[in-house]
Amino acid sequence: MTTVHFPVLCAEMLEGLAIKPDGTYIDATAGLGGHSGQIAKRLDGGGRLYSCDRDAESLEMAKASCAENTAESFDRIEFVHTPFSRLKERLAALQAGKANGFVADLGVSRMQLTTPDRGFSFMSDGPLDMRMDRSEGETAADIVNFTPEKELADLIYKYGEERRSRHIARAIMRARPIRTTKHLADVIQSAAPRMGKIHSATLSFQALRIVVNGELDEIESLLAVIPDLMQSGGRVAMISFHSLEDRLLKKQFQQWAREGKAKILTKHVMKPTAAEINANAASRSAKLRLVEMT
Ligand SMILES: C[S@@+](CC[C@H](N)C(=O)[O-])C[C@H]1O[C@@H](n2cnc3c(N)ncnc32)[C@H](O)[C@@H]1O
Structure with missing residues (x-):
């Protein structure tokens, strides 16, 4: 099945990542594979992408979408079923090595929100579930x-x-x-x-x-391991959708900057253009923050 999917702030994220074709990349929130597919397409035979999600159904959809959209780059992607809180150990077990780029597009995917059976939305009737996993x-x-x-x-x-x-x-x-x-x-x-x-x-x-989903604890556990996952000069791009998430990112990025662990690349958060919001109303509250690890 082909579905229209608009990865949020994608052009801005890709530009911020400054992808090295032979680099190692981590997408902690594979979702429907939008950002993962775009990253994979920019890799060559030496490059590798670890596309991760705690939702097994999302991961299957990400896999199908990347298989359809990334042609030979598909072989450069490893799909990993994991929550943020186990990401470090899962990547270590896969001998992923240190990454040149890391992305996380927080929250729930359009699939999770619009599938009544998942119970995330009041727009349709379904069981009150809301578990990502x-x-x-x-x-x-x-x-x-x-x-x-x-x-x-x-x-x-x-x-x-x-x-x-x-x-x-x-x-x-x-x-x-x-x-x-x-x-x-x-x-x-x-x-x-x-x-x-x-x-x-x-x-x-x-x-x-x-x-x-213990979402804020999960984000904190993710932020705690990012420096260990990254090479010096590696770029981290994170998208949040509400103030509780964004506050955690902002505070952590500022702390890394004070400690000399990272340089902040987005003095002001980046937001979707009017054209993106027009095409995808769900992007309207997205905020992108970027840092470069030192
Ligand atoms: C907004 S969607 C990502 C969409 C994706 N960037 C794309 O382009 O298709 C967020 C995804 O992150 C996953 N997610 C949220 N919190 C997570 C966590 N703590 N651990 C792992 N995955 C998580 C969700 O299951 C969901 O699939």
């Missing part, structure tokens, strides 16, 4: 149905930056058990009606997704 861990239904009210309100506030978290948590308590995305969205909507442009369930769904 469906082989392990608690689902969103587990969190929604078994977390005490105050804790639930706190996590919706902290990870969704949702000011109406207490009303929402109270409504969830009354409506339990909640097993589907549509049911949860309706409960949230009735407790906290839409105020602006965004759907009233957006922030609570973001919070649940972050908790289910």
Whole structure:
């Protein structure tokens, strides 16, 4: 199946990576293979790309898309099923060596968001799952149905930056058990009606997704190992989609710069052009940051 896929901020990322055709590259978030395919195409016989994801279904899609779009470069890609928190040991086991470039395009893919069965979105009805790796861990239904009210309100506030978290948590308590995305969205909507442009369930769904996948801890564990994975002069490009993610990247990049471990290449974050947002509305909140390791 061929699907139209727009890797976010792709031209900017590729330019920032300054790819060496015989270099070693890591894509920590293979997703649908958009960025991986573009990197692989720029490698020659000496180059290698490790394309990684914690979602086995995404990885299969990345593989299919790269097989279709990268021709002979496909053989230069190794697909690795791993979360960020095990990336270093997985790459060491594969004797990947130090990388010339590293990319991570955080968050969820369009496939994850639009497949009802994955339970990430309130736009369609599906089981309340939200796990990127469906082989392990608690689902969103587990969190929604078994977390005490105050804790639930706190996590919706902290990870969704949702000011109406207490009303929402109270409504969830009354409506339990909640097993589907549509049911949860309706409960949230009735407790906290839409105020602006965004759907009233957006922030609570973001919070649940972050908790289910331990997303912020995962990003921190990734940032902790990046210096060990990179060669001197290697470039790191990371794309975030909300302020909680971007804050972690910004803080870490600044710390590396202070410690002399990296040079910041993006004084101001790079954002998609109006043309990209027009073609792909999902890119509108993306921010790209780049550093060069010293
Ligand atoms: C925005 S998509 C990446 C899209 C990709 N750059 C492309 O061009 O198709 C993010 C991907 O990162 C993966 N991901 C998110 N957090 C992860 C983690 N902690 N470990 C490994 N993969 C993760 C998700 O499963 C998802 O497939």
